[in-house]
Amino acid sequence: xxxxxxxxxxxxxxxxxxxxxxxxxxxxxxxxxxxxxxxxxxxxxxxxxxxxxxxxxxxxxxxxxxxxxxxxxxxxxxxxxxxxxxxxxxxxxxxxxxxxxxxxxxxxxxxxxxxxxxxxxxxxxxxxxxxxxxxxxxxxxxxxxxxxxxxxxx
Numbered sequence: 816x817x818x819x820x821x822x823x824x825x826x827x828x829x830x831x832x833x834x835x836x837x838x839x840x841x842x843x844x845x846x847x848x849x850x851x852x853x854x855x856x857x858x859x860x861x862x863x864x865x866x867x868x869x870x871x872x873x874x875x876x877x878x879x880x881x882x883x884x885x886x887x888x889x890x891x892x893x894x895x896x897x898x899x900x901x902x903x904x905x906x907x908x909x910x911x912x913x914x915x916x917x918x919x920x921x922x923x924x925x926x927x928x929x930x931x932x933x934x935x936x937x938x939x940x941x942x943x944x945x946x947x948x949x950x951x952x953x954x955x956x957x958x959x960x961x962x963x964x965x966x967x968x969x
Contacts, residue, residue, distance in 0.1 A: 832860040851877035925953030
């Protein structure tokens, strides 16, 4: 009960941004690799820190350490591939638009604006667990680009 109420949601004795800084430094970057990423880096923690630690900068350095360790271990290859594919798609607007239309046409029927069951291609890996607890918003009937073109013609 103390763990849930007392603020110990992190897996070690220090909670919050200080825990996100200390845990990887005591136990190694790959012990809890998600801790340095559990912050929005808004800077509020640095403003109230009584000893003026630049917490966002330290978190950024720890994030870099985690990514370097993951690269050494060969982790993150699928993520890098996904982001490379996304970057390529974003550099080709016409193909992006066609992909969006294809995805919208493949979406299953929605009820009350939400898709209750995911298409089989989306129901794999970690997405399956995420979708088991959440509904997808239905795709818009027209894309932003389609609405912009229609508005520009007026």
